[in-house]
Amino acid sequence: MSVRKSATASVRHLAALASTTARPTTERERERRRIAVLCLPFFALAIVAGFVPLAMLVRISLAEDTIWMAGWSLEAWETLATTPTYRRVAWNTLWFVGLATAVSVALGVAVAHVLEKYDLPAKRVVVAAVSFPIALPGIIVAYLIVVLLGRQGLVTNAVAVATGGAPLDLASATAITGLFLGYVYSLLPRATMVLRGTYAEINTQAEEAAHTLGASRWQTFYHVTLPEIRPGIVAAVILTFRSGLAIFGTVLILQSHRVVTLQIHEETSVGSYSPDVAAAIGLVYVAFIVAFTFVGLRFVDNDAVEI
C-alpha cells in the first residue's frame, strides 16, 4: 500500500515537474526549462541512434527467428553461457587489453614525467609525435605495424642483419607481439594526454621539500609524486582500457588473437552467421564497459576523465 502511495506521489511529482518545465512561472523553473532545451538535441540523438539500437540488440539476442525477429528464445544466451570458446575469448580479451593498458599507462607516466620535469631540446616535436596517433584509425595502425615488423619491415630487417637470421622467420607483425605493439601504439597517446593534464597540476613544492630532506629521486617519485598523480593514473586506466576493448580494425587486419571484437565480427560474417549470439556478446560487452566505467569513476573525480 505504502509502495503504491509513494509511486503515485512520485508520478504526480514528475508530472508537476514536467508541466512547470513546459510552462515556467518562476525564475528557477525557467532555468530548468533552459537546461532541458539545451540537453534536448543531444538526448534526441542519443535515444534515436544509441538507446533504440541497443534495445533492438536485446530483442535480437532473444529472438527465435533472427530474420523476421519473431518468437522468443534464450538459445543465444545458453550458447554463450555453455560454450567454452566464449569464455576463452573473454579471457583473451581481458588479459590482452589489461596488459596493453598497463604498459601504455606506465610508458605514459614516463613520457608525461619527462615532458613536465625535464628541459628537452625538441619538446614540441615530442608532444606532436605523441598526440598524432590519436587521430589514426585501427587499420592504419595495423599497416604501420606491418611497416615496422612485417617481412619487409624495418625492425625485422635490422634484427636480421644484426643476428644473421632470415627476415621471414623474424617477421612478427602477424604474431601476437605485433598485435600487442599495435594496441600500445593506439593506447599510449591517449594515456599520455590524460597524464600530461595531471602532471601540469601537481604541486612541485612538496617534491622540493622531499629533495632537501634527503630523499633520493626514486623515493621522491614513489612517496610524493605518485600519490599526487594517482587520480590521473586511474583516469588514464579507465580511458585506455575502454579504448582498448573497442579496438577492431587492428585485429581485423593482423588477425593474431581472438578478442571480443573479432569474435563479434565472425558471428556476423557469412559462413558462421548467428546474429543472436553476436547481439548477446555485444550486450555483455556493452554492459561490461558501462559497469567498468562507473566503478572506475567512483575512484576518481568526474572531470579528470577526458578523451
Add this chain to the structure above:
Amino acid sequence: MTGPTESDETDSGPASAAESERADPRPDGGTTESATAEKWSRSGTALSTAVGRPLLVGVVTVVVAFLTVPVIVTFVSSFAGSAAGVVPRGFVTFEHWQQVLGFGTHGVQANAIPGLAFSLAIATGGMLLNVVIGVPVAYALARYDFYARDWVNTLAILPLVPGLILGIAFVQTYPNHGRSALGLLAGYCLLKSPYMVLTVQSSFQSMELVRLEESARSLGASWPRTVLTIIIPHAKRGIVAGCIITWTLAAAEFNFTYMVASGSPDPFAIFLYRNISNATHLQSAAAVSVYFTIVVAAILVLQLLGNRGFSTAQR
C-alpha cells in the same frame, strides 16, 4: 615497467623559481644545475639519481621513435618506385598516389574521388550536426548545476557503446535507412560527439559565463538572444577546434563504417581498408599517406587556433 620507476626531478628546484616559464629553456640553466646538485648531494649516491634521467630519456626516445618512424617511412616510401628490397628505391614518383586516387593506368581503376568526396561530405554533415547537439549540452554542463548533472556529463563525454556494436545494432534497427548516408551521419555524430562536447566545454569554462549572461540580460536581451549572439560567438575558437577534431576523426572512422556502409560510393574508411588489405605495399603506403596529409592539415589548423593537437585537455 622500469620506465617510471627510475625517475628523478632534476628540474624541480629551478622550475619553482621560474614556474611561469618552465616550458622555455632557462637562460641561467648551467648555474642553477650545479647549485641544485650541491644542495642534493646527500642523495647523489642513490642508484635512481645516477641512472634515472638517462634511462627515462632513453625510454621516451624509444617511444617517440616507435610512434613516428613508421609514419615517416610510410609517407616517404609512398613516393618510391619500387619496394623490392628493404629500402625503397626509385624516388620520386607520383605513380602510387595517382593509382590510389584513381588516375592509374593499370590495376584497380576505381576512382577514389567520389568515395573521398562522399566521406568528406558525411564527415562535414556529422560535424554540423555535432555543433547543433554538442554546443548546447556543453553550455548546459558548463553553466548550470542541475540534478543528475554528473550522469549527463558522463554520458556526453564517454560514449558507452563502441562503434562496432552500434553499427550492428543500427543496421538491424533501421533496415531501410541504416545503411544510407543518413545512418552514417547519425552514427558518426554520436560516436564523435564527446570530442565536440569536451572542447567546447573547456572553452566555456574559461569564460565568465554568469557575468556575460547577466550583462546581456540586464541590457535587455532575451535569453535565446543572449545565448545565440553573445555566448556562442565567444566560444567560437573552441567550436572550430571541436569541428576540426570531429571532422578528421569521422573522416576515417572504421569500425562503425565497416558494419554499416554498403556499396557505392565507398566511404573513405573502406577505401583505406581495401587499399591496406589487398594492394601492393607502396599503394597502401600512398593510400595511408592521403589520410596523413588530411590529419597534418587538421593539426596545423588546430595549432593556428592555439589548440594542442588532438587533445581536448586544455590545462
